[in-house]
Amino acid sequence: MSSNSKSQYLDILQLFRGIAALMVVLHHSIGSLRYYHKINDPFLDYVGRMGKFGVDFFFVLSGFIITYSTFYKYNEPHAFGNYIKNRLLRIYVPYLPIGICMLVVYTLLPGFSNGNRTISALTSLTLIPYGNPALSVAWTLSFELCFYLLFSISFFSKKAWNYFVLSWFAWIVLFNYSSFSTFSFLKIRFFSILFSTYNIEFILGFVLAQLVLKKIKFNSIFLFLGLVIVLISFGYCTVTHVTIFAFDVNLLFALVAFFSIFIAIRCGDLKINNVGMLLMIGNATYSIYLIHNPLQMIVIRLFPKITSIAGALVALVTVLLLSCGIGYCYYLVFEKKAIRFLKSKLIK
Template identity: 60%
Template sequence: MSTVNTKSQYLDVLQIFRGIAALMVVVHHSVGSLKFYHKIDSPLLSFIGAVGKYGVDFFFVLSGFIIVYTAHFKYNDPNAFRDYVKNRLIRIYVPYLPIGVFMLLLYTVIPSFSNGSRDLSVLTSLTLIPHGNPALSVAWTLSFELCFYLLFSVSFFSRKIWNYLVLVWVVSVLLFNYTSLHSLTFLNNPFIQVLLSPYNIEFVLGYLLALIIIKGIKINKLLGLLFVFFAFAVFGYLKFYNLQVFSFSINLVFAAAVFGMIYIAIVYFNKKINKKALMMMIGNATYSIYLIHNPLQMIVLRFYPKITTSVSLILALFLVLFLSSLMGYCYYLVFEKRAINFVKSKPLN
């Protein structure tokens, strides 16, 4: 066993994974719109759409890993905590707010634009503070990101306390979700619901993976590959037959498969990837694609010609994936990248 003292030279493969996760979510929402607007009822399409939902779980494991791994090499910086908080808030809010505010105004002026009826929270839409439904539907995941960022900030003051906090957090999540505690009225609060959601276990898996990589723990490649294959096979079986061993079990099996896949990729397939490669470009623009894709795919599929054949169905999905990637990349280049750099360049008073 050896401890990593210097940051890994390349983590480009993680950008590829981020891109894959984003496209999974695009497919998930597109399938929902195809069912709503075109009344397509296909078991295969439904299964593909259902699997796409787990792109969110993919994101959470990745996010937990990236945050913990990158922070490890910055703890000794005198302004580490300040920079961490500043960078995380800028990274979340600067790209989100224009789209979040736009969707809030759009649903206020044209309520029928939404595929379904749901009460919107202005507070959550503008701040991501858990209080209700955000106007931009995918923004619920950002509340979980912020929750993890907030708790992880403790590590900048004491990594020992942070480690104990993780243990308490996981135990609390398990007790809340798998005992009668969840029925207690005082725990039925939006903040508590986010804090004690089982989704947080996926961030913790990312945290544990970062520790394994940092400490240089080596697992045999063949065993690692077999684990990943087995975990994905179990996930596919459970999802296909819709078998829940316990609540959130399918998500956790998928997260375990992603955990192994990230480990194998970093340890055994870590290499420089051309930044102009398609999946690298999509990976770099992942957040913008994630933010922009849902309203975009709703518009595209709402006005798409009536789908009557498998070919037109496949073309519709490819069109949505292409436009989501293209418009997301444009938003990334024109606004996200420049705006983040501009805000970061402003000194804190």
């Protein structure tokens, strides 16, 4: 596969990252409207509930992108060491400035948060799964770190990693959907993350990358039909609040991500404007994700009293624009300049 094809695939996925990021911004912003301004609108509430599934999309994308991009680097010199350094830099360099800032704020001004969480300094500074991080959205980074570290097995043996994924999936199912779920050790934060059903979404991304890398093709009609079925099922469950089993709606949306990514890759000749707004948002997704929650909380808290849906929409648009604009500036400083500088010193 040519480097141009690889770049094109990843560009398309950046568009998905941008959409997922905006979903999460809406999720938290609509929650703040409800909390600070008592805005309760059925449609906005539904949009807010749907926004949280942007995280599920991120997890499937992460599993895919790491598997897909690493495939071309296994035979490079210092591949394993560079992989670890790249992943740690990618997570911690943008995270630590805002993570430390929020830890300081909540330590000095505990009433600043509209939640009632007990903050763990250890988790806030290291992302080690011990307690709650000061930056609320950082809980997802512990899952990202878990997958990245486990994926490093593949650098020593791809076969061992494939077998591990199968056994890992089996243990996740057993520890969540059988009498094994009552085991006391699962209450320990580390094990609750290791065997969380969220990891199934990373595994779905890994499986999708394998299908693409091995050039296993499915009929386009089958892919579109699969997407339609999971979309209808997801919509039905979210509207009627039907629960078939724990985490079922999240997994349905993960399948929406699975089929959407697969279809997008099948349409890999799609032309993308590299300076397009959505692609810029996609590139800055991580930074937008990191800064948006404290930002939206401050903006909506200080917003003039909102009493109408029109006012709520103005507030949402304001938050989206500020999150994208400030997030992009944050990205330029910490993701482009800082990471590039550190990579030049640390990556062989």
